[in-house]
Amino acid sequence: xxxxxxxxxxxxxxxxxxxxxxxxxxxxxxxxxxxxxxxxxxxxxxxxxxxxxxxxxxxxxxxxxxxxxxxxxxxxxxxxxxxxxxxxxxxxxxxxxxxxxxxxxxxxxxxxxxxxxxxxxxxxxxxxxxxxxxxxxxxxxxxxxxxxxxxxxxxxxxxxxxxxxxxxxxxxxxx
Amino acid sequence: xxxxxxxxxxxxxxxxxxxxxxxxxxxxxxxxxxxxxxxxxxxxxxxxxxxxxxxxxxxxxxxxxxxxxxxxxxxxxxxxxxxxxxxxxxxxxxxxxxxxxxxxxxxxxxxxxxxxxxxxxxxxxxxxxxxxxxxxxxxxxxxxxxxxxxxxxxxxxxxxxxxxxxxxxxxxxxxxxxxxxxxxxxxxxxxxxxxxxxxxxxxxxxxxxxxxxxxxxxxxxxxxxxxxxxxxxxxxxxxxxxxxxxxxxxxxxxxxxxxxxxxxxxxxxxxxxxxxxxxxxxxxxxxxxxxxxxxxxxxxxxxxxxxxxxxxxxxxxxxxxxxxxxxxxxxxxxxxxxxxxxxxxxxxxxxxxxxxxxxxxxxxxxxxxxxxxxxxxxxxxxxxxxxxxxxxxxxxxxxxxxxxxxxxxxxxxxxxxxxxxxxxxxxxxxxxxxxxxxxxxxxxxxxxxxxxxxxxxxxxxxxxxxxxxxxxxxxxxxxxxxxxxx
Numbered sequence: 042x043x044x045x046x047x048x049x050x051x052x053x054x055x056x057x058x059x060x061x062x063x064x065x066x067x068x069x070x071x072x073x074x075x076x077x078x079x080x081x082x083x084x085x086x087x088x089x090x091x092x093x094x095x096x097x098x099x100x101x102x103x104x105x106x107x108x109x110x111x112x113x114x115x116x117x118x119x120x121x122x123x124x125x126x127x128x129x130x131x132x133x134x135x136x137x138x139x140x141x142x143x144x145x146x147x148x149x150x151x152x153x154x155x156x157x158x159x160x161x162x163x164x165x166x167x168x169x170x171x172x173x174x175x176x177x178x179x180x181x182x183x184x185x186x187x188x189x190x191x192x193x194x195x196x197x198x199x200x201x202x203x204x205x206x207x208x209x210x211x212x213x214x215x216x
Numbered sequence: 217x218x219x220x221x222x223x224x225x226x227x228x229x230x231x232x233x234x235x236x237x238x239x240x241x242x243x244x245x246x247x248x249x250x251x252x253x254x255x256x257x258x259x260x261x262x263x264x265x266x267x268x269x270x271x272x273x274x275x276x277x278x279x280x281x282x283x284x285x286x287x288x289x290x291x292x293x294x295x296x297x298x299x300x301x302x303x304x305x306x307x308x309x310x311x312x313x314x315x316x317x318x319x320x321x322x323x324x325x326x327x328x329x330x331x332x333x334x335x336x337x338x339x340x341x342x343x344x345x346x347x348x349x350x351x352x353x354x355x356x357x358x359x360x361x362x363x364x365x366x367x368x369x370x371x372x373x374x375x376x377x378x379x380x381x382x383x384x385x386x387x388x389x390x391x392x393x394x395x396x397x398x399x400x401x402x403x404x405x406x407x408x409x410x411x412x413x414x415x416x417x418x419x420x421x422x423x424x425x426x427x428x429x430x431x432x433x434x435x436x437x438x439x440x441x442x443x444x445x446x447x448x449x450x451x452x453x454x455x456x457x458x459x460x461x462x463x464x465x466x467x468x469x470x471x472x473x474x475x476x477x478x479x480x481x482x483x484x485x486x487x488x489x490x491x492x493x494x495x496x497x498x499x500x501x502x503x504x505x506x507x508x509x510x511x512x513x514x515x516x517x518x519x520x521x522x523x524x525x526x527x528x529x530x531x532x533x534x535x536x537x538x539x540x541x542x543x544x545x546x547x548x549x550x551x552x553x554x555x556x557x558x559x560x561x562x563x564x565x566x567x568x569x570x571x572x573x574x575x576x577x578x579x580x581x582x583x584x585x586x587x588x589x590x591x592x593x594x595x596x597x598x599x600x601x602x603x604x605x606x607x608x609x610x611x612x613x614x615x616x617x618x619x620x621x622x623x624x625x626x627x628x629x630x631x632x633x634x635x636x637x638x639x640x641x642x643x644x645x646x647x648x649x650x651x652x653x654x655x656x657x658x659x660x661x662x663x664x665x666x667x668x669x670x671x672x673x674x675x676x677x678x679x680x681x682x683x684x685x686x687x688x689x690x691x692x693x694x695x696x697x698x699x700x701x702x
Contacts (some may be wrong), residue, residue, distance in 0.1 A: 059516050077341070078252060078341070078344060078345060080347070083341055084341065085339065085340075085341055086341045086344040086345075087339060098373050103304050118491060131276065149317060149347065150316065150317060150318050150344055150347035150348060151348075151375070153317045153318045153319075153339075153344075154339070155338050157337065157339055164401075168352065171437065172585070184317075185315070185317060185319055186337075187321070189337075192336075193335075193337060194336065194337050194339055195333055195336045195338045195339060195340075196321065196339045198340065198341070198365075199310060199312075199340050199342070199365055199381065199383040200363065200383070200385075202325070203330050203331075203332050203333075204332060
């Protein structure tokens with residue numbers, strides 16, 4: 042008798058579980074980009090590792106992950122120590138990030154790689170098409186491109202070929 | 217081999233020597249082929265890499281020098297102009313020039329300027345590394361082509377103004393390498409097939425002779441001692457076959473001697489037993505036998521029993537010589553032993569009217585045991601007395617010369633025919649059987665002499681004595697006073 046009661050209890054528990062609303066899946070599927078320059082066999086200067094989101098707003102979480110050291114061996118974060126996200130705002134597909142003054146210490150190709158990491162990571166978020174980075178509310182004056190999208194980056198191993206140009210439409214015969 | 221089955225057990229294929237030999241051969245050849253297929257290619261790849269590294273870094277440096285003309289920043293127009301001027305001499309697939317941030321200033325691919333990359337950041341590993349101040353070269357070989365990349369920074373007075381990136385897709389050298397690889401593979405396949413066939417043939421040839429030996433051993437084990445194996449060639453296997461044949465020959469001889477000995481011993485033991493049986497039957501069947509005749513019969517039975525005892529004692533002596541460990545040798549004066557024997561045999565000699573004459577050189581000492589020397593001297597001297605003629609002489613001479621002690625026993629008897637001389641030391645061999653039995657001989661005395669002499673490292677010979685009789689000569693190494701080694 043006890044066995045029958047226990048079996049019935051199990052069936053009820055399974056039925057209740059099946060009908061209950063499923064918990065929200067954590068935000069995931071993002072990739073956080075880091076510098077792979079220290080790996081002499083890496084095909085590209087950037088590589089990414091999967092991001093396990095905490096379920097909140099992905100942008101500050103992704104920026105936090107970018108500013109933290111990576112877990113994968115051979116990858117490195119080029120952001121200077123102490124860089125903080127002061128504010129952020131998405132407006133018409135443009136993500137405006139305001140970072141603390143330490144970010145302004147970057148220059149040359151290191152600044153480009155850091156910008157590229159921010160751009161490639163954050164443009165994965167829905168609604169973000171480009172990233173505009175300021176330091177303490179001001180643009181970095183020596184940076185040639187202030188607003189960067191994935192299209193502005195040529196991330197290949199050099200073997201890429203130019204896209205084929207569309208065939209020109211036949212000229213209508215002169216009437 | 218299965219016990220009692222008589223058949224040669226088949227060795228399982230994977231355990232057979234032929235398989236092992238063939239596998240060893242194939243493994244060695246495979247190892248050589250692997251080396252042949254890797255080492256030349258690795259070396260060729262390395263040489264091609266080094267050549268390309270030197271060439272492309274040099275080209276990139278030349279271009280970078282041409283671009284670094286002054287303190288003013290590089291422009292897309294200036295870079296394009298310079299690259300167009302030098303492009304013909306570069307001979308690479310792609311040339312990219314960037315500013316210090318990695319922004320593409322000009323990009324030529326297959327001789328055509330690319331517009332789609334202008335104003336974009338070129339994030340090539342080599343380019344970024346070069347912009348950080350390093351000269352870079354990387355090359356890989358795959359799918360029949362070399363893909364090589366070189367990048368150098370454009371510097372003017374230690375100031376990085378940009379970077380030059382060169383990419384080369386070289387299918388020609390790749391095809392050359394692939395050709396070598398294909399040829400080596402073809403050669404390897406041929407060698408592999410030849411070695412496979414050779415491996416099987418060689419191992420078969422080797423193991424065929426081993427199998428031949430094995431069959432020979434099996435046949436001999438079955439008792440066919442006359443079987444001999446014939447293994448050709450002058451190698452270890454043929455030596456082994458020779459040794460085996462030699463061993464089989466000895467086994468055959470030993471077996472023949474054993475059979476003859478058993479047969480002779482049975483015969484010798486049977487004769488007195490038959491006599492005893494006959495005499496006892498006569499005694500039992502004769503109802504009115506007088507006492508004297510009966511005593512005579514009983515004496516004969518006693519004589520036959522004595523003969524049996526002598527034969528068994530001598531057989532035991534021979535067995536002891538064959539099996540028992542030799543007693544420790546001590547220095548023994550042979551002259552003293554001969555005198556003891558002469559003392560013992562004097563009554564017998566007198567009875568048969570034979571005189572014993574001794575010529576003993578003093579100081580003839582040998583390493584042996586006194587009992588064994590006594591046995592040797594007694595058997596020889598007793599034979600000389602027994603098989604002599606009435607009025608005959610026995611001459612016993614003992615001399616020491618050249619480090620050897622020689623005991624010579626000569627008699628003036630009827631002598632031994634020349635044809636019988638080589639056999640007289642064989643067990644149960646008698647020249648004149650009737651006379652020997654009459655004299656109480658067993659046919660074992662001389663065998664005991666020979667075995668005993670050989671046991672002590674001596675030698676014994678027999679020859680006809682001129683003008684009559686026989687001469688036996690026993691020789692031992694003379695003891696020179698050193699410590700006893702045995």
